Amino acid sequence: MYFIISIIALLVVIALYTSGLSITTLSLLSLVLGTIGVVTVITISQSLIKDLNAITKGADLIRKGSFQSKVQVHSRDEIGTLAMAFNDMTNTLEQKIAELKLTEDNLIKERERAEHFEKAKKHFLVNMSHEIRTPMNAILGFARYLQESLTGKDEQESIRMIVKSGEHLLATLNDILDFSNIETGAVSFMRLPFNLRDTIATIYQLMESNAKLKKIGLSYSIDNSIPDSIIYGDSVRLTQILLSLTSNALKFTEFGHVSIAAKAVSNDEDDQIAIEFSVKDTGIGIPLEKQEKIFELFEQGTNHMTRKFGGTGIGLSIVKHLITLQQGEIYVRSILNEGSEFCFKLSFFKTNICDDDWDEHHKNELALKPDLESRKRIKVLIVEDNAINQLLVIKLLQKHGYETTVAENGKVALRKYTTADFDIILMDLQMPEMDGYETTIHIRDLKSYKKDVPIVAMTAHTIKGEMEKCLSIGMNDYISKPFHANELYEKITGLVKQVTPTLVQ
Known part of the structure; x- marks a missing residue:
């Protein structure tokens, strides 16, 4: 210029x-x-x-993030052209950032909706578990109670069918809850010592009556490659896996035999042992084209099988997830109309505890069981809002000589706890007025002038973290509804023995 x-x-x-x-x-x-x-x-x-x-x-x-102000240049030279380009760029940036902000807002809303849905789903599952398990506890509890009282063959058979139907419904509920826990990553595993031979023998005993009903042979074998020592692992999950596979094998087998087997496939001299388990049957088998999909959700061999044999279609998927989450693997070998074999491998940690020591330990546990006269001196406070379950626990305990007192909610429990002495408290968690958590916290705050009475959570809640929460606020143990009477007796005996050894002889 x-x-x-x-x-x-x-x-x-x-x-x-x-x-x-x-x-x-x-x-x-x-x-x-x-x-x-x-x-x-x-x-x-x-x-x-x-x-x-x-x-x-x-x-x-x-x-600084402001796009409203535009460059006011009116010349027609190069500077004017630059200003126009600058303003166009500003408009484009403003539009793009507005679009990004809208997208971000939508994503935040979607995330909030997803989080709300997850919370609602968890709340629904907790409530569903509670609402189903609470009456199921009464159904199974009273049915088992009657089994010990009735002597007629027809009556016994009727009660047995009630128990079996209730247990089937409970198994279906557990499948649904396990599926939800796996879906949300809320599955946990424990590492506790257990006797593998006893575990497999227990599975055999649980399934034996089903096999006899169908007139099918059932057997189990444990290879000599597995040492006699106790191992560390999650025996509850192992039992769940083997029960599911054995139950399926019996369901899909009309004639022949079902066998459960275990053998060591690698034995680390230092700390671990890998064990292969198998459940083999002579049932209907699985078509080759279905074998790869059999572990997928809602998959069964054929639609005809679903109609004929029933089931949720999620059992094998849960089994696979439980094995995979423990760094194991599962596979199936099957020939149509000849049978199937499900095999899976899991690793366990070894211990220095031998079977003889374990047997001695259990003998000592059995010695804790009190006689009837000792039980008459054990005073139990039952904190339960459901009248039917109150009656069930009272009958189960009074039948074996325990002295019982009932509180229908936490406030009543606190009043009775401060005016009388109890040796143990059975505490429901979900109650009106004051729930089991708050009641336990108040009771533990009163221990300055009361002895530290054991508290057992007696609840229909089975969501992950529930037991840990109960223990963290001062409870001593946890029993899930529906429960077996013997399980309840053993928990009461063991806890009372720890606090008042002279009371249980």
Whole structure:
């Protein structure tokens, strides 16, 4: 710009010089033209600086996150073109950021909805578990109670069918809860010492009556490669897996035999042993094209099998997940119309406890069981809001000589606890007025003038973390509804023995 103005001024001076004007006139004209040129340059420079400052200010506003202000440049030169491009860029950025903000807001809302849904689902599962297990505890509890009282063959058979139907319904509920826990990653595993031979023998005993009903052979074998020592692992999950596989084998076998087997496939000299378990049957088998999908959710061999044999279709999927989460593996070998074999491998930690020591330990446990006269001295406070379950626990305990007192909620329990002495408290968790958690906290706060009475959570809640929560607030143990009477007796005996050894002889 400056260069062009200078050239024009020079050309004007040369033209005037050639026209014959005097030196004085030319000098004066040159001065005038020079002044005009300087003024023009200054004016143009100021305009240029103003425009550049406007663009710089606009860029600074964008840096600060403001897109509303636009660069006010009206010139048609390169600076004007730059300003227009800058404003277009600002508009585009504003639009894109608005779109991103909208997307972000939508994602936040979706996440909040998902979190709300997960909380609602968990709350629903907790309530469903409680609402089903509470009456189921009464159904199974009273049915088992009657089994010990009735002597007629027809009556015994009727009661047995009630128990079996209730246990089937409970197994279905457990499948649903396990499926939900696996889906949300809420499955935990314990590492406790257990006797593998006893565990498999127990599974055999639990399934033996089912096999006899169908007139199917059932057997189990434990290879000599498995040492006699006790191992560390989750015996509850192992039992769940083997029971599920054995139950399936019996369900899909009309004739022949079902066998359970275990053998060591690797035996680390230091601390671990890998064991392969198998459940083999002579049942209907699985079509080859279905074998890869059999562990998927809601998959059974064929639709005809689903209609004929029933089931939720999630049992094998749960089994696979439980094994996989323990770094194990499972596979199936099957021939249609000849039978199937499900095999899985799990690793366990070894211990230095031998079977003889374990047997002695259990003998000592059995020695804790009190006789009837000792039980008459054990005072039990039952904190339970459900009248039917109150009656069930009272009958079970009074039948074996325990002295019982009932409180229908936490407030009543606190009042009775402070006015009488008890040897143990059976505490429901979900109650009106005051729940089991709050009641336990209040009771533990009163221990300065009361002995530290054992508290057993007696609840229909089975969600992960429930037992840990109970123990963390001062409870001593946990029993899940529906429970077996013997399990309840053993927990009472063991805990009372720890606190008052002279009471249980």
